[in-house]
Amino acid sequence: MKSEYDIIVVGAGPAGSTAARYAAQKGASVLLLEKDRDVGYPVRCGEAVSHEGVAQFIEPDPKWIAGTITKMKFISPSNTSVTMPIDSNIGYVLERRIFDYELAKIAATNGAEVVTKAYVYDLIKNENGEAVGVKALIKDEKVEIKCKVVIAADGVESRVGKWAGIDTTCHIRDMESCAQVTVSGLNFEEDTLDLYFGKKVSPGGYLWVFPKGKTSANIGVGVTVEEAKKKSAILYLNEFLEKNYPNASILTRIAGGVPCAKPNKVLVKNRVMLVGDAGHQVNPISGGGIISGMIGGMLAAEVAADSIKNQNLKQLSEYETKFHSRLGWRHEVFASIKNAIWGISDETFDSLTLSTLELPMEKRTLAAIFRKALWNKPSMVLEVAKVFLK
Numbered sequence: 001m002k003s004e005y006d007i008i009v010v011g012a013g014p015a016g017s018t019a020a021r022y023a024a025q026k027g028a029s030v031l032l033l034e035k036d037r038d039v040g041y042p043v044r045c046g047e048a049v050s051h052e053g054v055a056q057f058i059e060p061d062p063k064w065i066a067g068t069i070t071k072m073k074f075i076s077p078s079n080t081s082v083t084m085p086i087d088s089n090i091g092y093v094l095e096r097r098i099f100d101y102e103l104a105k106i107a108a109t110n111g112a113e114v115v116t117k118a119y120v121y122d123l124i125k126n127e128n129g130e131a132v133g134v135k136a137l138i139k140d141e142k143v144e145i146k147c148k149v150v151i152a153a154d155g156v157e158s159r160v161g162k163w164a165g166i167d168t169t170c171h172i173r174d175m176e177s178c179a180q181v182t183v184s185g186l187n188f189e190e191d192t193l194d195l196y197f198g199k200k201v202s203p204g205g206y207l208w209v210f211p212k213g214k215t216s217a218n219i220g221v222g223v224t225v226e227e228a229k230k231k232s233a234i235l236y237l238n239e240f241l242e243k244n245y246p247n248a249s250i251l252t253r254i255a256g257g258v259p260c261a262k263p264n265k266v267l268v269k270n271r272v273m274l275v276g277d278a279g280h281q282v283n284p285i286s287g288g289g290i291i292s293g294m295i296g297g298m299l300a301a302e303v304a305a306d307s308i309k310n311q312n313l314k315q316l317s318e319y320e321t322k323f324h325s326r327l328g329w330r331h332e333v334f335a336s337i338k339n340a341i342w343g344i345s346d347e348t349f350d351s352l353t354l355s356t357l358e359l360p361m362e363k364r365t366l367a368a369i370f371r372k373a374l375w376n377k378p379s380m381v382l383e384v385a386k387v388f389l390k
């Protein structure tokens with residue numbers, strides 16, 4: 001390891017490894033630091049992605065695909081279910097242990113240095129308060145490493161952004177508290193994602209059954225933190241398991257938070273760039289953050305490498321504009337829609353499901369369901385219109 005790099009990336013999740021890869025590809029010297037012993041473990045994720053999302057970065061490979069998905073099933077509060085083809089025709093449930101590992105390997109192949117068991121605990125700052133390096137505990141030894149730009153890919157509990165003076169607090173209303181188990185020894189429809197809605201199973205969120213092949217699945221639930229204070233996500237999950245899968249063998253249990261908010265307004269400050277969950281780049285409706293984090297990582301890395309090449313670090317702020325026009329504006333719309341449908345009653349959900357059932361399978365798209373939801377709750381139109389009028 002050298003004492004100085006162009007770019008230091010903190011965190012080797014999908015956002016960080018992608019940032020490291022693209023920065024190295026552009027010719028920057030890159031150090032990727034990961035606090036855990038192993039890249040890709042522990043996994044805190046339902047692991048579902050779309051084919052088109054993932055294929056823009058990496059050729060889909062059976063070694064990190066646990067299941068291929070073609071359908072989604074919505075299960076309403078009164079247990080009516082409606083199945084529809086997924087928008088992009090194919091999706092995957094990943095094996096993230098292997099997927100994340102593969103992304104870090106690609107970053108290394110492109111020239112980034114990857115170091116695990118490397119916990120970043122502070123920034124080194126110059127007299128203007130700008131980050132010019134990091135302080136890290138690497139294999140139990142304190143080290144200081146210099147750089148021109150720090151990319152903060154340190155996940156939902158990000159601290160690097162805060163050290164740079166960025167407010168990364170996610171409002172409690174937008175934070176989903178999640179619990180998930182990976183179960184085995186049962187039968188699942190291996191090509192279908194099941195999504196359960198309703199105040200009894202998952203208030204303010206949804207419960208998912210994402211099959212990993214025929215006999216395993218990730219079963220998890222997300223509820224708003226406000227709801228979780230009254231009853232935890234784990235209790236909702238246990239109740240669901242007892243009722244629906246009492247004989248499941250549970251292989252792993254995890255808990256974690258998902259920032260289902262608008263993307264952070266400030267993504268760049270004092271030579272620090274936020275990517276992935278650290279910058280709230282998660283889709284606020286689905287809670288999916290793997291692909292959007294990778295997009296953030298790629299855009300930040302390209303801007304950082306160019307700024308360094310041009311010796312103009314003021315250019316770093318271009319990343320905010322690029323992320324906004326590629327994805328951020330859409331997430332803002334989704335966040336407003338989410339807030340508008342937040343109060344939707346179980347009865348409305350039920351009637352929506354029944355009316356979607358009237359549509360032939362090929363016409364059951366999310367857009368068609370959304371149109372029906374607008375019809376049921378016209379105030380949503382106003383909420384969405386506000387976003388476009390801003």
Ligand SMILES: Cc1cc2nc3c(=O)[nH]c(=O)nc-3n(C[C@H](O)[C@H](O)[C@H](O)COP(=O)(O)OP(=O)(O)OC[C@H]3O[C@@H](n4cnc5c(N)ncnc54)[C@H](O)[C@@H]3O)c2cc1C
Nearest residue numbers: 011013014015035046047048120155256276277288289290
């Ligand atoms: C229960 C649950 C289910 C989910 N399901 C899905 C899903 O089905 N599909 C989907 O797309 N998304 C899902 N998500 C969201 C998804 O997991 C995240 O959006 C995604 O992992 C974000 O990637 P990231 O690289 O930003 O952060 P992370 O994957 O969290 O990676 C951050 C990395 O930074 C490291 N790190 C943190 N601090 C430091 C430090 N100080 N020094 C060094 N390293 C550090 C961490 O160890 C970690 O490896 C789910 C999340 C949860 C909690």
